[in-house]
Amino acid sequence: MTMLQVSVYRYNPETDNAPYMQEMQVDTGGRDLMVLDVLHLLKEQDSSLVFRRSCREGVCGSDGMNINGKNGLACIKPLSECVENNRLVLRPLPGLPVIRDLVVDMTQFYRQYEKIKPFLINDTPAPAIERLQSPEEREKLDGLYECILCACCSTACPSFWWNPDKFIGPSGLLQAYRFLADSRDTATRQRLAELDDPFSVFRCHGIMNCVNVCPKGLNPTKAIGKIRTMLLQQAT
Amino acid sequence: MVTAVTSFGRSGLYDWMMQRITAVVLAAYTLLIVGYLITTPDLTYAQWSGFFGHTWVRVFSLLTLLSIGAHSWIGLWQVSTDYIKQTGLRFVFQAVCGTLMFVYVVWGIQVIWGL
Numbered sequence A: 001m002t003m004l005q006v007s008v009y010r011y012n013p014e015t016d017n018a019p020y021m022q023e024m025q026v027d028t029g030g031r032d033l034m035v036l037d038v039l040h041l042l043k044e045q046d047s048s049l050v051f052r053r054s055c056r057e058g059v060c061g062s063d064g065m066n067i068n069g070k071n072g073l074a075c076i077k078p079l080s081e082c083v084e085n086n087r088l089v090l091r092p093l094p095g096l097p098v099i100r101d102l103v104v105d106m107t108q109f110y111r112q113y114e115k116i117k118p119f120l121i122n123d124t125p126a127p128a129i130e131r132l133q134s135p136e137e138r139e140k141l142d143g144l145y146e147c148i149l150c151a152c153c154s155t156a157c158p159s160f161w162w163n164p165d166k167f168i169g170p171s172g173l174l175q176a177y178r179f180l181a182d183s184r185d186t187a188t189r190q191r192l193a194e195l196d197d198p199f200s201v202f203r204c205h206g207i208m209n210c211v212n213v214c215p216k217g218l219n220p221t222k223a224i225g226k227i228r229t230m231l232l233q234q235a236t
Numbered sequence B: 001m002v003t004a005v006t007s008f009g010r011s012g013l014y015d016w017m018m019q020r021i022t023a024v025v026l027a028a029y030t031l032l033i034v035g036y037l038i039t040t041p042d043l044t045y046a047q048w049s050g051f052f053g054h055t056w057v058r059v060f061s062l063l064t065l066l067s068i069g070a071h072s073w074i075g076l077w078q079v080s081t082d083y084i085k086q087t088g089l090r091f092v093f094q095a096v097c098g099t100l101m102f103v104y105v106v107w108g109i110q111v112i113w114g115l
């Protein structure tokens, strides 16, 4: 038996006065399981434990959580990459309201995403088949379109913790740049105008927590820098 | 767009650029003063006051003073909007900072120009 010591955040607003950490042990059989596998083993012991998951392969973005102090996707985080001293500590994503156990309320996160109008805007007449892009133009979207909206980055960002209602956050800004950089989008001006306040973009202080945690290896800080440059170019 | 009436320039880009430009001014002034102190080892009062008698030094000092005012206003405004969640308290903090900054700038002008 290879027992892993797991400490998991528990909170059920209907029965608990306050959140607490539950200590549990899991037999990993010495295998390098993913954190999500451990969660399922925990759920076999205590079926009241609640967490989100769906694809179990890092595609849907539903099992973002704080694993031994660092945000990540439970389904693609092997124990060998996060366990220290045979101990695993699981908490919900920081900064967002907890609905129950590891499940957080993502409303604020999605509201910021909504603000950046995450769809192509193009007022020119639609062509017969499709709007074409050159390979070079398409290449500009690499490193941007892959975002799965898991919220690992935004909930690791202090600026988002302090102003989740005003600062778009790394995830939303990466997406904002994804549409600013798209050759088929014609709303660049309006998009930029909506970002030029002291909070939406400029609360980013380049701490790069977002880059540090993104499970898809994306770089929101770089995208934010590009938005800043675009704002600067437009204004001078 | 998020409005922010108490921010320095009300545009994030403007504040951001001001923060950078004033930082450059502050750095340049620091270099000037440190450089002067190093190249003038046995500094006397007469030399020091003569140095500040040059109009360009006075203008540069004034520019630096105004830069400190703008730089710290933008910085403290950001800190206050990050950490002080209660509107009344935040407003009081910003008012105190604003007043202090104003007092220091006026006082500084008096010192530099020997009014």
Ligand code: SF4
Pocket (backbone or CB within 6 Å): A156, A157, A158, A159, A160, A169, A170, A203, A204, A205, A206, A207, A208, A209, A210, A211, A220, A221, A224
């Ligand atoms: S670089 Fe900007 S967006 Fe990323 S964590 Fe830091 S402050 Fe947040």
Ligand code: SF4
Pocket (backbone or CB within 6 Å): A146, A147, A148, A149, A150, A151, A152, A153, A154, A170, A171, A174, A213, A214, A215, A216, A217, A218, A220
């Ligand atoms: S940028 Fe990365 S961490 Fe942030 S939401 Fe997208 S995939 Fe998740």
Ligand code: FES
Pocket (backbone or CB within 6 Å): A053, A054, A055, A056, A057, A058, A059, A060, A061, A062, A063, A064, A073, A074, A075, A076
């Ligand atoms: S379960 Fe879909 S990303 Fe982890």
